[in-house]
Amino acid sequence: MKQAVNLPDYFQNTLDFIQNRIGEIAEDLSFTFFVDDKKVNLFFGNKVLYSKLSIAFNHLKEIRQVNRQLDVFVVDDECFPLSLFSPPWIEDGVTYKNDIWIGDDADLKIQHYPLKGTLMMVDLVNDKAIYWVKSGNLIPYYESSSPLRSVLHVWMSSCGSQLLHAAAVGIKNKGILLVGKGGSGKSNTAVSCLNSELYYLADDYCLLSFKPNPTVFSLFATAKLHFNDVVRYPFLNEVQLKNNNLDIQNEKALFFLHPAFESRMIHDLPIKAIFIPKVANVLSPKITPISSSKAYLALAPSTIFQMHGNKDRTHENIVRLLKEVPSFLFELSSETSLNSKAIQDFLHEL
Amino acid sequence: MSSKIFYTIDTSKVVFEKFEDETVLINLTSGNYYGIMNVGKAILILMENGISQQNLLTIISTSYGKKIAEIEADIQDFLTTLVNEGLVQITDLGSNEFSALENCNEYEKPLIEKYSDMQDLILLDPVHDVNSKGWPNANSEE
Numbered sequence: 001m002k003q004a005v006n007l008p009d010y011f012q013n014t015l016d017f018i019q020n021r022i023g024e025i026a027e028d029l030s031f032t033f034f035v036d037d038k039k040v041n042l043f044f045g046n047k048v049l050y051s052k053l054s055i056a057f058n059h060l061k062e063i064r065q066v067n068r069q070l071d072v073f074v075v076d077d078e079c080f081p082l083s084l085f086s087p088p089w090i091e092d093g094v095t096y097k098n099d100i101w102i103g104d105d106a107d108l109k110i111q112h113y114p115l116k117g118t119l120m121m122v123d124l125v126n127d128k129a130i131y132w133v134k135s136g137n138l139i140p141y142y143e144s145s146s147p148l149r150s151v152l153h154v155w156m157s158s159c160g161s162q163l164l165h166a167a168a169v170g171i172k173n174k175g176i177l178l179v180g181k182g183g184s185g186k187s188n189t190a191v192s193c194l195n196s197e198l199y200y201l202a203d204d205y206c207l208l209s210f211k212p213n214p215t216v217f218s219l220f221a222t223a224k225l226h227f228n229d230v231v232r233y234p235f236l237n238e239v240q241l242k243n244n245n246l247d248i249q250n251e252k253a254l255f256f257l258h259p260a261f262e263s264r265m266i267h268d269l270p271i272k273a274i275f276i277p278k279v280a281n282v283l284s285p286k287i288t289p290i291s292s293s294k295a296y297l298a299l300a301p302s303t304i305f306q307m308h309g310n311k312d313r314t315h316e317n318i319v320r321l322l323k324e325v326p327s328f329l330f331e332l333s334s335e336t337s338l339n340s341k342a343i344q345d346f347l348h349e350l
Numbered sequence: 351m352s353s354k355i356f357y358t359i360d361t362s363k364v365v366f367e368k369f370e371d372e373t374v375l376i377n378l379t380s381g382n383y384y385g386i387m388n389v390g391k392a393i394l395i396l397m398e399n400g401i402s403q404q405n406l407l408t409i410i411s412t413s414y415g416k417k418i419a420e421i422e423a424d425i426q427d428f429l430t431t432l433v434n435e436g437l438v439q440i441t442d443l444g445s446n447e448f449s450a451l452e453n454c455n456e457y458e459k460p461l462i463e464k465y466s467d468m469q470d471l472i473l474l475d476p477v478h479d480v481n482s483k484g485w486p487n488a489n490s491e492e
Contacts, residue, residue, distance in 0.1 A: 181467060291369060291370065291372065292369050292370075293367075293369035293370075293371055293373075293374050293385060294372075296367065296374050297385060300376065300383075301381075301383045301468045302468065304365075304376060304378070305381060305471045311365065311378050312365060315365040315367070315376070319367045
């Protein structure tokens with residue numbers, strides 16, 4: 001028989017325990033990064049967690065003026081001798097299959113993914129969060145490409161910002177979002193820009209904020225590509241995560257872009273256009289205006305269903321973005337350098 | 351068609367937005383999403399304004415210069431689809447206060463395009479919203 005749990009008490013007790021024990025760890029396993037006007041302090045329980053979940057933020061260390069900050073405690077059962085952090089409602093290994101359980105109280109957001117073995121809790125009043133995994137060694141490679149995404153989505157949302165499922169590139173003061181489902185060409189187009197004069201902000205997830213105009217912020221200095229596509233970007237060879245255990249049919253190659261591509265990365269850009277890439281294999285890439293409704297269909301469903309939480313707010317933010325920024329269909333050439341050149345020319349002419 | 355049947359978009363599980371060329375809707379429960387075009391956009395506007403099934407047909411007929419018999423089947427099919435997809439609910443409450451549709455050009459059959467490619471996410475990882483009292487049980491209305 002499952003017992004009802006007082007979640008605020010559970011969160012506070014767990015937080016107190018973790019804070020005390022992390023303070024006793026001799027090594028400094030903290031990591032701070034800045035995005036927009038926010039500061040995020042990560043405190044890791046061990047080196048495995050640190051190495052897997054901090055590297056994607058390496059490009060965001062530059063100190064910025066801060067209006068709000070979040071402390072995130074990242075732990076697993078191997079951090080401490082006692083396994084106190086397994087959610088108390090799990091009995092005898094019962095995991096409710098792969099269901100996701102989301103507690104959506106106003107001040108305490110909780111997401112429990114039994115199959116992934118993760119528990120995320122964010123206290124929005126005190127700006128404290130706990131991210132628990134069963135074992136850091138079990139964290140899949142792809143989590144390293146966009147770590148702590150659920151924590152950041154929930155907290156950034158409370159700050160008025162919005163995580164988007166989109167790639168982003170641009171030139172100085174002019175950025176574009178590339179939106180579409182998996183396989184639409186977002187990542188390939190964004191990655192091709194690393195070998196051009198364009199700035200790179202994201203290939204899969206980025207942050208939208210209205211300042212008051214729509215602005216995109218980089219969150220993760222990573223890229224992912226299908227293994228078949230890797231050969232097209234030899235300049236990425238040095239930064240590829242080498243992992244012989246990956247299933248190259250079903251998984252993707254992961255690239256850590258910082259510091260190798262530091263000069264090609266930028267913290268944020270005003271959004272001037274939304275591009276919907278389409279793999280067309282045309283000789284010369286083509287950019288044509290398209291209705292905002294098509295951009296909505298390319299951006300909103302995948303963002304809403306990947307970012308659990310306030311779906312109405314996500315919808316509203318995307319609608320606002322699309323009403324302020326024009327959308328374009330971007331028919332891609334198989335020659336990737338032509339695609340980045342087309343974006344560059346488009347932005348220069350704006 | 352009845353003057354006592356009304357429709358309302360089920361905003362408890364549907365988000366929608368009217369763009370110039372198309373009205374888009376997402377069913378947050380099923381994961382399906384939709385683009386509605388042609389006269390379908392006008393029908394949604396009439397629904398939002400609490401127009402009865404019968405008056406909805408009359409207004410479309412008048413606004414687009416078509417006989418009711420010519421369009422009734424189109425509209426009935428469209429309404430049935432919206433209900434079956436869980437996008438709208440039938441209700442007995444409405445206002446029937448509505449002046450006129452704007453920018454009515456040539457009648458084009460209501461069109462709904464359905465996209466199901468997000469369903470994998472929903473089916474793979476079913477999401478249950480819970481509250482602290484009921485944790486870890488799903489909310490009773492699920």
